[in-house]
Amino acid sequence: MSTTPSAFVIELPEGSLAIHDLSLGAPAADAPVVLAVHGITANGLSWARVADEVGRRHGPGSVRFLAPDLRGRGDSRSAPGPYGLGAHVADLTSMATVFGSAPVLVGHSMGAFVAALAAARHPERFPAAVLVDGGLAFPVPDELDVDAALQSVIGPAMDRLSMRFADPAAYLGFWSGHPALGPVLHGPGGKAARGYIEHDLVQDGADGRWRSTCVLEAVRADGADVMADRETHAGLRVAVGQGVRAELVWAERGLLDEPQGLYDETRLAALGVPEGVRATRVDANHYDVILGDRGVTAVADAVDRLLAG
Numbered sequence: 631m632s633t634t635p636s637a638f639v640i641e642l643p644e645g646s647l648a649i650h651d652l653s654l655g656a657p658a659a660d661a662p663v664v665l666a667v668h669g670i671t672a673n674g675l676s677w678a679r680v681a682d683e684v685g686r687r688h689g690p691g692s693v694r695f696l697a698p699d700l701r702g703r704g705d706s707r708s709a710p711g712p713y714g715l716g717a718h719v720a721d722l723t724s725m726a727t728v729f730g731s732a733p734v735l736v737g738h739s740m741g742a743f744v745a746a747l748a749a750a751r752h753p754e755r756f757p758a759a760v761l762v763d764g765g766l767a768f769p770v771p772d773e774l775d776v777d778a779a780l781q782s783v784i785g786p787a788m789d790r791l792s793m794r795f796a797d798p799a800a801y802l803g804f805w806s807g808h809p810a811l812g813p814v815l816h817g818p819g820g821k822a823a824r825g826y827i828e829h830d831l832v833q834d835g836a837d838g839r840w841r842s843t844c845v846l847e848a849v850r851a852d853g854a855d856v857m858a859d860r861e862t863h864a865g866l867r868v869a870v871g872q873g874v875r876a877e878l879v880w881a882e883r884g885l886l887d888e889p890q891g892l893y894d895e896t897r898l899a900a901l902g903v904p905e906g907v908r909a910t911r912v913d914a915n916h917y918d919v920i921l922g923d924r925g926v927t928a929v930a931d932a933v934d935r936l937l938a939g
Contacts (some may be wrong), residue, residue, distance in 0.1 A: 634647050634889040634915050636926055637649060637650060637651035638696075638728075639705075640650065640721075640724060640725070640728070642709055643891070644708070644709070644710045644742070645706070645707075645708030645710055645915075646697070646705075646706065646709060646829060646879075647698060647701065647706045647707060647709055647721055647724075647725075647925055648674070648698065648699045648704060648705030649696050649697070649809070650674040650677075650693070650696070650697045650698070650699070650727060651694065651696055652666075652673060652674075652675075652677060652681035652685075652695045652696070652697050653681070653685060653691075653693065653694050653695045653696075654682065654685025654686065654688075654689075654690050654691075654692075654693075654695075654855050655685070655689075655690025655691040655692075656690075656691055657691050657692075657693065657694035658691050658692070660692055661691060661692060661693055661694045661733065661734070662694070662731065662734070662937055663693075663694045663695075663696060663726075663729055663731040663733035664681075664684060664694070664695045664733060664734045664933060664937075665696050665697075665698075665722060665726065665733040665734070665736070665737065665744050666680065666681070666695065666696065666697040666735075666736045666737070666738075666741075667697075667718070667737040667738070667741030667742075667744045668697065668699075668700060668703075668738060668739075668740075668741050669704060669738050669740050669741055669764075669883055670739060670740035670849055670852055670853060670929050671703070671788070671790075671791070671830075671842070671844050671849060672700050672703070672739075672741075672830075673699045673700075673703050673704035673705075673829050673830055673843070674697035674699045674700075674704060674705075674742075674825065674829075675697070675822070675825050675826040675829045676738070676822075676826040676920060676921070677695070677696075677697040677736075677738075677920065678821075678822040678825055678826065679819055679822045679920065679921055680695075680736070680920055680929050680930060680933075681695040682822075683696065683926050683929075683930040684933055684934075686760070686932050687930060687934065688937075692937060693739075693937070694729070696725065696729070696733070698721070698722075698725060698869060699829075700718055700721070700741075700744075700848075701713060701717055701718060701721060701817070701848060702843050702844065702845035702847070702848025702849070702852075702923040703709070703830075703843055703848070704829055704830065704843050705762060705829075705831055705843075705847070707832070707843045707844070707845055708872070709721075710847065711851065712753075712851070713845075713847060713848040713852060714850035714851045714854075714855050714900070715743060715852060715855040715856070715859065715862055716747070716841065716855075716862065717743050718748075718852070719744060719747050719751055719752075720729070720743045721750040721757060722735075722744070722748050722756075723748065723752055725735075725876070726755050726810045727874060727938070730757065730913065732754070732755055732815065733756065734755050734758045734759070734760065734763065734933060734936045734937055735748060735758070735759040735760070735854040736759070736760045736762070736929065736933060737759065737762065737764065737765065738762040738763060738764060738919070738920050739762070739916065739926065740762055740764060740852055740853075740856050741762075741764065741910045742761035742762055742763065742764030742765030743764055743765050743767070743855070743856050743865065743894065745759045745760075745761060745765065745859065745864050746759065746761060746802040746826050746860050746862075746865030746866040746869055746876075746889060747827060747865040747866070748789070748807035748868075749862070749869035749874040749876070750861075750866075750868035750869040750874075751916055753872040755872065756869075757873070757874055757875065758874065758875045758876070758936040759869065759874060759875075759876045759877075759936075760876070760878075760929060760932040760933055760936065761866065761877070761878045761879070761894055762877060762878075762879045762880075762919055762920060762925075762929055763875065763879070763880050763881045763891070763893070763916050763919050764892070765865070765866055766866060766878070766893070766898070766901045766903065767856065767857075767862070768897075768901070769899075770857055770858050771820035774854075774857055774858050775935060776853055776857060776858075777843065777850065778849060779853070779857050780849070780850070780853045780857075783885070788849070789847065790804065790842055791825065791841075791842050791844050793841065793842075794837070794839040794840065794848075795831075795839060795840045795841070796836050796839060796840070797827055797840060798831055798840060800840075801828075801830075801831055802824065802826065802827060802828070805823075805827050808917075809887045809934040810857045810884070810886055810887040810915040810916060810917045810918065811823065811887045811917040811921075812820070812888075813918075814917060814918050814921045815827075816921070816924060818852050818923055819870075819918065819922055819923075819926075821842045822921055823921050826865075829843075830842050830843050830844065831843065836908060836911065849900040865906050866896065866903075866907070867902075870904040870905075870906060870907060871918075872906070874937055875906075875908065876904075876907050877908045877909075877910065877932040877936065878898075878903065878907055878908070878909040878910070879909075879910045879912060879925075879928050879929050879932055880892070880893040880909065880910070880911055880919075881893075881912050881914045881916050881918075882894075882911060882912065882913055882914065882915075883914065883915035883916070884915060884916055885915070885916040885917070886915075887915045891915070891916065895911075908932070908935075910928050910931075910932065912924050912925050912928045914928075
């Protein structure tokens with residue numbers, strides 16, 4: 631229900647892909663491009679605060695900051711399957727072709743895995759990437775129950791995909807009780823958080839109630855790749871081996887603001903972060919690492935270093 635239409639649309643044989651231009655001012659024709667990839671049940675407007683900070687630092691028109699709604703979410707919900715991270719990589723490659731640049735990729739959560747995979751497959755198109763609280767995977771059993779695994783990791787976010795809400799206020803009320811994202815709604819990132827939450831709403835023609843734009847089939851397919859796809863898991867290592875410059879920004883706390891986040895120093899050591907990848911710890915949780923002051927600053931710092939070459 632976002633009142634801000636996406637700036638660009640790539641028409642497909644069926645459906646379309648929407649891209650939000652979150653740049654500050656009108657970017658110059660030769661402005662460097664940042665291409666930001668959202669998480670598994672998010673949308674492009676989740677990057678609004680990071681985009682604002684990058685734009686503020688560089689000045690109006692100096693950087694083009696693009697944030698697509700991935701296939702099966704937001705204004706790209708009509709784009710059909712097959713889904714999976716490889717489909718997102720192909721979509722991002724098409725976007726890079728349209729804008730004629732080698733953008734700095736920035737990915738959050740699942741988007742970090744997409745960014746790593748894109749850089750591994752196409753290092754000449756994506757020579758630099760910032761992975762935010764994602765992109766490094768833990769070993770999993772061969773026989774993985776994807777639904778159970780997703781429920782254990784992103785339970786409340788998954789639950790809402792089957793829920794219906796009386797109005798947008800009820801949806802915001804649902805999120806206001808979330809232990810990690812709820813406090814953001816009442817802090818400096820509140821406007822950006824509300825914008826991205828409201829963009830995830832569409833009215834159901836059957837009963838007039840409101841539901842998430844996320845397509846469950848897309849979430850399941852993408853989640854399966856994040857959890858178990860070997861090429862995805864090797865993405866960062868392969869990309870760095872091909873000369874891609876990469877940084878990792880990770881949050882100390884988790885998806886429910888619990889003290890243990892996805893990563894910590896011990897886990898990162900066990901995962902074997904490739905040599906040369908700068909890792910930055912942030913006093914943040916999985917959501918406010920791109921919506922809160924400390925997280926936004928850390929992510930923008932990483933983007934700045936990669937833009938500087």
